[in-house]
Amino acid sequence: xxxxxxxxxxxxxxxxxxxxxxxxxxxxxxxxxxxxxxxxxxxxxxxxxxxxxxxxxxxxxxxxxxxxxxxxxxxxxxxxxxxxxxxxxxxxxxxxxxxxxxxxxxxxxxxxxxxxxxxxxxxxxxxxxxxxxxxxxxxxxxxxxxxxxxxxxxxxxxxxxxxxxxxxxxxxxxxxxxxxxxxxxxxxxxxxxxxxxxxxxxxxxxxxxxxxxxxxxxxxxxxxxxxxxxxxxxxxxxxxxxxxxxxxxxxxxxxxxxxxxxxxxxxxxxxxxxxxxxxxxxxxxxxxxxxxxxxxxxxxxxxxxxxxxxxxxxxxxxxxxxxxxxxxxxxxxxxxxxxxxxxxxxxxxxxxxxxxxxxxxxxxxxxxxxxxxxxxxxxxxxxxxxxxxx
Amino acid sequence: xxxxxxxxxxxxxxxxxxxxxxxxxxxxxxxxxxxxxxxxxxxxxxxxxxxxxxxxxxxxxxxxxxxxxxxxxxxxxxxxxxxxxxxxxxxxxxxxxxxxxxxxxxxxxxxxxxxxxxxxxxxxxxxxxxxxxxxxxxxxxxxxxxxxxxxxxxxxxxxxxxxxxxxxxxxxxxxxxxxxxxxxxxxxxxxxxxxxxxxxxxxxxxxxxxxxxxxxxxxxxxxxxxxxxxxxxxxxxxxxxxxxxxxxxxxxxxxxxxxxxxxxxxxxxxxxxxxxxxxxxxxxxxxxxxxxxxxxxxxxxxxxxxxxxxxxxxxxxxxxxxxxxxxxxxxxxxxxxxxxxxxxxxxxxxxxxxxxxxxxxxxxxxxxxxxxxxxxxxxxxxxxxxxxxx
Numbered sequence: 001x002x003x004x005x006x007x008x009x010x011x012x013x014x015x016x017x018x019x020x021x022x023x024x025x026x027x028x029x030x031x032x033x034x035x036x037x038x039x040x041x042x043x044x045x046x047x048x049x050x051x052x053x054x055x056x057x058x059x060x061x062x063x064x065x066x067x068x069x070x071x072x073x074x075x076x077x078x079x080x081x082x083x084x085x086x087x088x089x090x091x092x093x094x095x096x097x098x099x100x101x102x103x104x105x106x107x108x109x110x111x112x113x114x115x116x117x118x119x120x121x122x123x124x125x126x127x128x129x130x131x132x133x134x135x136x137x138x139x140x141x142x143x144x145x146x147x148x149x150x151x152x153x154x155x156x157x158x159x160x161x162x163x164x165x166x167x168x169x170x171x172x173x174x175x176x177x178x179x180x181x182x183x184x185x186x187x188x189x190x191x192x193x194x195x196x197x198x199x200x201x202x203x204x205x206x207x208x209x210x211x212x213x214x215x216x217x218x219x220x221x222x223x224x225x226x227x228x229x230x231x232x233x234x235x236x237x238x239x240x241x242x243x244x245x246x247x248x249x250x251x252x253x254x255x256x257x258x259x260x261x262x263x264x265x266x267x268x269x270x271x272x273x274x275x276x277x278x279x280x281x282x283x284x285x286x287x288x289x290x291x292x293x294x295x296x297x298x299x300x301x302x303x304x305x306x307x308x309x310x311x312x313x314x315x316x317x318x319x320x321x322x323x324x325x326x327x328x329x330x331x332x333x334x335x336x337x338x339x340x341x342x343x344x345x346x347x348x349x350x351x352x353x354x355x356x357x358x359x360x361x362x363x364x365x366x367x368x369x370x371x372x373x374x375x376x377x378x379x380x381x382x383x384x385x386x387x388x389x390x
Numbered sequence: 391x392x393x394x395x396x397x398x399x400x401x402x403x404x405x406x407x408x409x410x411x412x413x414x415x416x417x418x419x420x421x422x423x424x425x426x427x428x429x430x431x432x433x434x435x436x437x438x439x440x441x442x443x444x445x446x447x448x449x450x451x452x453x454x455x456x457x458x459x460x461x462x463x464x465x466x467x468x469x470x471x472x473x474x475x476x477x478x479x480x481x482x483x484x485x486x487x488x489x490x491x492x493x494x495x496x497x498x499x500x501x502x503x504x505x506x507x508x509x510x511x512x513x514x515x516x517x518x519x520x521x522x523x524x525x526x527x528x529x530x531x532x533x534x535x536x537x538x539x540x541x542x543x544x545x546x547x548x549x550x551x552x553x554x555x556x557x558x559x560x561x562x563x564x565x566x567x568x569x570x571x572x573x574x575x576x577x578x579x580x581x582x583x584x585x586x587x588x589x590x591x592x593x594x595x596x597x598x599x600x601x602x603x604x605x606x607x608x609x610x611x612x613x614x615x616x617x618x619x620x621x622x623x624x625x626x627x628x629x630x631x632x633x634x635x636x637x638x639x640x641x642x643x644x645x646x647x648x649x650x651x652x653x654x655x656x657x658x659x660x661x662x663x664x665x666x667x668x669x670x671x672x673x674x675x676x677x678x679x680x681x682x683x684x685x686x687x688x689x690x691x692x693x694x695x696x697x698x699x700x701x702x703x704x705x706x707x708x709x710x711x712x713x714x715x716x717x718x719x720x721x722x723x724x725x726x727x728x729x730x731x732x733x734x735x736x737x738x739x740x741x742x743x744x745x746x747x748x749x750x751x752x753x754x755x756x757x758x759x760x761x762x763x764x765x766x767x768x769x770x771x772x773x774x775x776x777x778x779x780x
Contacts, residue, residue, distance in 0.1 A: 001568075001633040003405025008398050014649075015393025178391075210630045213614035213638055220606030227602060240600045243391040247649065248603055256646075259404075259637065 001211050001260035008254045010147045011173040014247065016239075018175045019137050022052050023059030025173060026092060026135070033062045035090040037081060037105045039069045039097045043139065046183060052096055052137065064088055069097065072279045073104035074156045075119055081108035082118065085132060092172070095136040099143025099152075099195075099283075102136045106151040106169045109134045122153050122162040131168040137175045140184050141245040142192030142284060144199055144253025146174035154276055160362075161276030163268075176250065178242035186233055189245075190340040191284025193229040196245065196252045197222060198287045202265040203258030204309070205295070205302055207374060211260040215308065218257040221248055222313045226336065233340045266373045267294045270382060273362040274351060281349050288342040289349065292334040293388040298375045299326050346390045356386045391601050391650035398644045400537045401563040404637065406629075408565045409527050412442050413449030415563060416482060416525070423452045425480040427471060427495045429459045429487045433529065436573060442486055442527065454478055459487065462669045463494040464546045465509055471498035472508065475522060482562070485526040489533025489542075489585075492526045496541040496559045499524045512543050512552040521558040527565045530574050531635040532582030532674060534589055534643025536564035544666055550752075551666030553658075566640065568632035576623055579635075580730040581674025583619040586635065586642045587612055588677045592655040593648030594699070595685070595692055597764060601650040605698065608647040611638055612703045616726065623730045656763045657684045660772060663752040664741060671739050678732040679739065682724040683778040688765045689716045736780045746776045 013021060026034060036052060043049045044067075056063050066081050085093065085108055095105035111118035113130040120126040136146045145151070149170055152163035184192070204218040228244035235241070251257065271286040299306045303322060310316040310329035319325055334344055343349055351359075360382035364370065371377040377385070403411060416424060426442060433439045434457075446453050456471050475483065475498055485495035501508035503520040510516040526536045535541070539560055542553035574582070594608040618634035625631070641647065661676040689696045693712060700706040700719030709715055724734055733739055741749075750772035754760065761767040767775070 001405070001630060001637075003408065004402075006402040006404065009401070011399070012394075012396040014396065015391070018393065212617060212630075213611060213634050213641070216610030216614050217607050220610040221603060224603035224606050240391060240602075243650070244603050247391075251603070260633070 002208055002262060004259050006255060006259055007167055007170070008147060008256070010171045010254070012147065012176060012250065013173065014176045016177060016179055018177050019048070019051065019180065020055060022094070022137060022175060023055035023057070023061060025175075026056065026061050026094070027059040029092070029172070031061065031092040033088065033090055034092045034094050035081070035085055035088070035108070036063050036065045036094050036096060037069065037101055037108070038065070038067045038095075039101050040067070042183070043096050048137070048139070048180065049096060052094070064090070069101045069104045071100050071282065072154045072161060072275055073100040073107075075117070075153055076156050078104055078107040078111060078118060078153060081105075082111035085112040090132065093132055093134045095134060096139070098138065098140035099145040102134070102138075102143070102145035102171070103151045103153060105134045105136070106145070107153050108132070110166070110168055119153070119155060121164050121166070122155070124164065128166050128168040133172040135173050135175075136171050138246070139180045140188060140192055141181055141242070141249040142195040144196065144249050146171055146176065147250040147254035149255070150253070152272065154279060159276055161272045163272065174250070176246050178239060178246045181242050181246060182237045184236070186236070186341055188282070189232055189236065190342050191282040192245065192249070193225060193340055194284035194288045194337060194342060196249050197225050198267065198291060199252040200257040201291065202267055203261060203263045205298065205305060205374060206258065206261045206263035208261040214257065214259050214261065219308060219312050221252055221257055222309075224248055226313065229340055264371050264373045266371045266377045267291050269371055270294070270359070270363050270385065273359045274346065276362070277355060277359065278350060281351070285343055285349055286346075288337040289344055289346045289389045290385060292330050292344065293385045295330045296327070296388070297381065297385060298373070299330070301374045346386070351390065353390060356383060356390060359386055392598055392652060394649050396645060396649055397557055397560070398537060398646070400561045400644070402537065402566060402640065403563065404566045406567060406569055408567050409438070409570065410441065410445060412484070412527060412565060413445035413447070413451060415565075416446065416451050416484070417449040419482070419562070421451060421482040423478065423480055424482045424484050425471070425475055425478070425498070426453050426455045426484050426486060427459065427491055427498070428455070428457045428485075429491050430457070432573070433486050438527070438529070438570065439486060442484070454480070459491045459494045461490050461672065462544045462551060462665055463490040463497075465507070465543055466546050468494055468497040468501060468508060468543060472501035475502040480522065483522055483524045485524060486529070488528065488530035489535040492524070492528075492533070492535035492561070493541045493543060495524045495526070496535070497543050498522070500556070500558055509543070509545060511554050511556070512545070514554060518556050518558040523562040525563050525565075526561050527570075528636070529570045530578060530582055531571055531632070531639035532585040534586065534639050536561055536566065537640040537644035539645070540643070542662065544669060549666055551662045553662065564640070566636050568629060568636045571632050571636060572627045574626070576626070576731055578672070579622055579626065580732050581672040582639070583615060583635065583730055584674035584678045584727060584732060586639050587615050588657065588681060589642040590647040591681065592657060593651060593653045595688065595695060595764060596648065596651045596653035598651040604647065604649050604651065609698060609702050611642055611647055614638055616703065619730055654761050654763045656761045656767045657681050659761055660684070660749070660753050660775065663749045664736065666752070667745060667749060668740060671741070675733055675739055676736075678727040679734055679736045679779045680775060682720050682734065683775045685720045686717070686778070687771065687775060688763070689720070691764045736776070741780065743780060746773060746780060749776055
C-alpha cells in the first residue's frame with residue numbers, strides 16, 4: 001500500500017427533502033451573501049431554484065444569481081462569475097445542478113481569489129492557494145464533483161478541456177436528494193452510470209501493490225452501480241436505486257476507491273480531448289466507447305486485478321482460459337453499456353474519423369507527456385485505442 | 391435508505407514515516423502551543439514520544455505533556471488535562487497512542503470549553519458545542535477513534551463507562567503509520583481485530599431498508615479484516631496486513647459502513663458495562679464473548695442480512711437449511727476469534743457469575759431504557775445473552 005492522504009471534508013446531507021434546509025445550513029456557517037449558480041433552465045422549470053431562493057430568503061441570506069452553465073462548462077461564463085463574485089463580495093457559491101455547474105462554481109471560487117484567469121490553474125501554470133467556499137445541491141448522479149477535488153473546464157476559445165485537482169476544489173457541504181434525479185432522462189442516467197463506474201474502474205485498474213480493503217470497496221461499489229443502474233433505467237422513480245447511484249456518485253470520486261494506489265485515469269484523459277473537441281458529446285458516453293478498448297489493450301499487464309473484476313463484479317464463470325474470462329468480462333460490460341442506452345462507438349457520437357490523430361496528439365499534450373498507467377499510453381497507443389473505439 | 395449526514399472532516403496522513411511530519415502539519419494550521427497526551431510508557435520506550443517532541447521543537451511549537459492514560463480512560467485524568475489545557479491556553483491536543491488516549495484527549499477538548507465536568511456530556515446531561523481541536527498519532531488499530539465521532543470515558547468513582555457521540559469528537563487530523571503497530575502484542579492485536587469488525591458488524595446488523603452499496607462496503611471491509619488479521623497475528627511485521635487493519639480501523643468507525651441504516655450497537659452497550667465494572671478487561675475481548683450470543687438471539691429477525699454475511703464473508707457453503715448456514719457462520723466467526731487468541735467466555739476474563747444481573751441492569755441504565763435493535767434487548771434478553779456468554 002502506497003502512502004496516501006485521505007481528505008473528504010465535505011459534509012453531506014443525504015435524503016428526501018434535504019434541499020429545503022439550504023437556507024438554515026448556509027446560515028449555520030454564518031454566511032450572509034451567496035452566489036447561486038445554475039444551468040440552462042431545468043432547475044427553473046422544476047421549481048427547485050425557487051425553493052432554494054425561498055429558503056435563503058427565509059434565513060435572511062442575500063443572494064445573486066448566475067445561470068447559463070452548459071455541459072462541458074465554459075471558461076467564458078466562469079470569468080463572468082469571477083467578476084460578479086468579486087464585485088458583490090460573495091461569501092459562498094451555491095451550485096444548483098450537476099457536475100458542470102459544480103465545476104463552474106469551483107473555477108469561479110478559485111478565480112475570485114486571484115487577479116489572473118483561473119484557466120492558469122487548469123493548465124497547471126499556477127496552483128490555487130485560496131478559494132471561496134462552494135456548496136452544491138446535486139441534480140444528477142454522475143461526476144461526483146460534490147465531494148471530489150477535481151474541476152474540469154473547457155476553454156471555449158482554444159477548444160481545450162482541462163481538469164485540475166486541488167484540495168481547494170472540495171465542497172464545504174453538499175445536499176444530495178435522490179428524488180431530484182427522478183427527472184433525469186434515460187440517456188443522461190446512462191451517461192451518469194458510466195461516469196460513476198469509470199471513476200472507480202480507473203482507480204482500481206492502476207499501478208500499486210496490495211490494497212485488498214480498497215479493492216473490496218471498489219468492487220463492491222461497482223456491483224452496486226451495475227445493479228442500481230439497471231433498475232433506475234427501467235424505473236426512473238425508484239428511490240432506492242436512485243439513492244444507490246447518488247451515494248455511489250460521491251464515493252466513487254471522493255478518493256475512497258483508490259486509497260493506497262497510483263492512478264492516472266488514462267481513459268479520462270482520452271475522453272477529455274474528445275468532448276473538448278466535440279463539446280456536444282456527453283462525458284459518460286465518450287467513456288463508454290473508450291474504456292472497453294483501453295481495457296483490451298491493458299489487461300495482460302494486470303491479470304489478477306482483471307480476474308477479480310471478471311468473477312466478482314461481472315459474474316463470469318471461470319473457464320480454463322483466464323484471458324478469455326477477462327475478455328468476456330470486458331465484453332459483458334460493453335453489452336451492459338449498450339443495454340442502458342449508451343453508444344459504444346465514437347462514430348455514433350459524431351466524432352469524425354479524420355480527427356482521431358489530432359485527438360491522440362492532444363491527449364499527449366501535443367507531444368509533452370505520456371500516460372504511465374498499467375500500460376503506457378503514448379501517441380501510438382492512444383491512436384490505436386481511438387481507432388478501435390471508432 | 392434512511393436520510394443521513396456524512397461528516398468525516400478528519401484529514402488522514404497514512405503510511406510509513408508520516409509521524410515525522412507532525413511538527414510541519416501542526417505548523418501548517420498555525421498552532422503555536424499544544425498539549426501532548428499519551429499513555430503509560432510504551433510511546434516513551436519506543437522513542438516515538440521523543441520523535442514527536444523533536445518534530446514540534448523543530449517547527450517552533452511549544453508543548454506541554456500529560457501522560458498516564460490507562461485502558462478504559464479515567465475521568466480523573468481527564469479533569470487534570472482540562473485544568474492544564476485551560477491554565478496553559480493550549481490550542482491543540484495531540485494524542486499519541488491508541489483509542490484510550492484519543493478518547494481522553496477528546497474529553498479534555500470538550501471539557502476545556504466549559505466550566506463544568508465533561509462527564510455531563512458522557513451522561514447526556516449536556517451537549518458539547520465547542521471543543522479544542524484534537525489530532526492523533528495512532529499506535530494501535532482497534533477503536534477507530536482517530537476518525538470517529540465517539541468518545542468513551544470511565545468514571546473511576548462510580549465505575550460507570552459511558553460513551554457520547556458528537557461531531558465535536560472528530561479529530562482535525564490523524565497520522566496513521568502501520569509500522570507503529572508492529573510492536574502491538576498478539577493479544578492486543580486480536581482485541582483490535584474484534585473491535586474493528588464489531589464496529590462494522592453492529593452497523594450492518596441493524597434496522598433499515600435496502601442499503602446495497604453500504605452493505606457491500608461493510609462486507610468487503612469484514613473480509614479484508616478477517617484476512618489481514620490472520621496474517622498480522624502470524625507475522626506482526628507484515629506491512630500490508632498492518633496497513634489493512636489500520637485503514638479498516640478508521641473506516642469501520644467513521645460512519646461509512648452504516649450510512650443509511652439505523653443502528654444502536656447493542657453489543658457495545660453490553661460490553662461497556664462489562665469493562666466498566668471490570669476495567670482490566672480489554673474492550674475487544676469482551677465483545678468477542680458477547681457478539682456470538684447476541685447473534686444467536688438476533689439472527690431470525692434479519693435472516694437475509696445474516697445469509698449474505700454467512701456466504702460472502704464467512705465462506706459458508708449453502709445447504710438446505712438457511713438457519714443452519716447462519717449458525718455455522720456465527721460459530722465460524724467464534725472459532726476465528728479463538729484462533730486469533732481471544733477468550734470467548736466472560737468467565738475466562740475474570741467476570742464473576744454473581745455480577746451478571748447487575749451488568750444486565752446497568753445496560754438498561756438501571757431500568758431507564760431498552761435497546762431497540764433487530765431484537766429488542768431489555769433486561770431479560772440482556773441477562774440471557776450475558777449468561778450464554780459466561
